[in-house]
Amino acid sequence: MGQKHRSSFSTLKMPAPQDPQHLPIRQQMESLIRRKQAEITKGLETLDNVKFRADSWTRGNDGGGGTSMVIANGDTFEKGGVNVSVVYGQLSPAAVSAMKHDHKNLELCEDPSTGLPSADGVKFFACGLSMVIHPNNPHAPTTHLNYRYFETWNPDGTPQAWWFGGGADLTPSYLYEEDAVLFHQNHKNALDKHDKDLYPRFKKWCDEYFLIAHRGETRGIGGIFFDDLDDRDPQEILKIVEDCFDAFLPSYLPIIAKRKDMPFTPEQKKWQAIRRGRYVEFNLIYDRGTQFGLRTPGSRVESILMSLPEYASWLYDHHPEPGSEEEKLIKVTTKPREWVK
Numbered sequence: 001m002g003q004k005h006r007s008s009f010s011t012l013k014m015p016a017p018q019d020p021q022h023l024p025i026r027q028q029m030e031s032l033i034r035r036k037q038a039e040i041t042k043g044l045e046t047l048d049n050v051k052f053r054a055d056s057w058t059r060g061n062d063g064g065g066g067t068s069m070v071i072a073n074g075d076t077f078e079k080g081g082v083n084v085s086v087v088y089g090q091l092s093p094a095a096v097s098a099m100k101h102d103h104k105n106l107e108l109c110e111d112p113s114t115g116l117p118s119a120d121g122v123k124f125f126a127c128g129l130s131m132v133i134h135p136n137n138p139h140a141p142t143t144h145l146n147y148r149y150f151e152t153w154n155p156d157g158t159p160q161a162w163w164f165g166g167g168a169d170l171t172p173s174y175l176y177e178e179d180a181v182l183f184h185q186n187h188k189n190a191l192d193k194h195d196k197d198l199y200p201r202f203k204k205w206c207d208e209y210f211l212i213a214h215r216g217e218t219r220g221i222g223g224i225f226f227d228d229l230d231d232r233d234p235q236e237i238l239k240i241v242e243d244c245f246d247a248f249l250p251s252y253l254p255i256i257a258k259r260k261d262m263p264f265t266p267e268q269k270k271w272q273a274i275r276r277g278r279y280v281e282f283n284l285i286y287d288r289g290t291q292f293g294l295r296t297p298g299s300r301v302e303s304i305l306m307s308l309p310e311y312a313s314w315l316y317d318h319h320p321e322p323g324s325e326e327e328k329l330i331k332v333t334t335k336p337r338e339w340v341k
Contacts, residue, residue: 025162025234026125029149030086032238033129036245037084040131040145041069043249044082047256050074052082057300063088068303071133072310076140076260080133081306087296088125091152095295096122106152106161122160123153130289132307133252138272140259141172141179141220142279143252144307146289147241164237165227168248169206171220171279173272175329176259177339180221183251184339187224190247194240202226207336212282217333219282227288271326273313280312 023031041052050071058065066085071077091099096108108122128148135142147166154160170183184203191198206225210218224244229237283290293304320326 025238026127026149026151028238029241030127032242032245033084033127033147037067037069037082037129040249041071041082043253044071044077044080044133047253047260048074048076050077055302057303059087059089059299066300066303068300068306070306074136076135076137076256078134078136079310080131081303082129082131083303083306084127084129085300085303086127087299089123090121091124092121092295095292099292123155124150125152126150128166130303130307134276134309135256135260137260137262138173138264138268139176139262140256141170142276142309143171144169145248147245148289161230162234163228163230164234164241165229166241166244167202167206167223167225168244168251169210169220169223169225170252170255171275172329173275174268174325175221175332176255179255179259180337180339182255183221183223186247186251187244188340190243191224191240193243194236198240199224203338210282212278212286214285215278215281217278217330218336219279219333221332221339222336270313271320273311274315274318275329276309276312277314280308283307 045051048071050073052069052071055068055070056065057068064085064087066083066087068084069082071080073079093108096106099106106122126148128146130146130148132144133142145166145168147164149162149164151162152160168183168187170180172179188199188203191202202224203222205227206222207218209225209227210220210222212219287307290304290307293299294301320330
């Protein structure tokens, strides 16, 4: 990774003329996620008999809030949410310490009276779109998408650190290789427009991040993932994020349209619940977004835990039958594959 790019700091203090690229990066990112929330929910609604409903919230005495667009009990989607949050305020020293391992440039500000790290923490701004969709049909895969921007300030208002993070991934209960290829190819195409080294880097990162270590298997069949991304001009990274956003609906809607009405058995529905148990394990034990949200004062717990499925199952020492379609999935979660070249 290259050196941290500092040019974004100047954008934080620039005036706001008509050209949107002259707006602070945080404002451009907020505008992007609100626009994509509307596009994605409308796209998903074309495949179901129910609509998303809006649930807006604020952080009380803290700054910011968000809107959770939720869907449930549809013919196609059992449960899902497309959430936007824009929050700001004070990050506690404990939160800074917990995040420091994954975000190398994050530091506690110095107290000028003592020369020691401030007990007040650090001022921050964070915005992002987070989405999880759980279909009814066990042949239709769960999907997750998240793109976010984070920045902190020194006590005098000057920027301290900033980064982007995010990605999109697919979690099927039954493996259809053509679905995996479509999802990965579209996201590779989006990244290749900027840098052909990004897809292999982000694909590997995704496989490593979504590892359920205590199970020795990944949550699904991957996609792309990145975090703490600040190695190039922030305007360029913002465009990368936008192009990845644009890759999502063409990657997912055709899969759901093909799988949502396939016949399935009670045994296949039981397997789906077992795989969703794995989803719960990852999200509650390992997921950084869940951990950050629960550490943030005044956060919306319902929105943070929106990612969890309505139904999940744990069977003691369960293993799929050798040669079964269920075992076929396990083989690619214990040894991730390269889906596209």
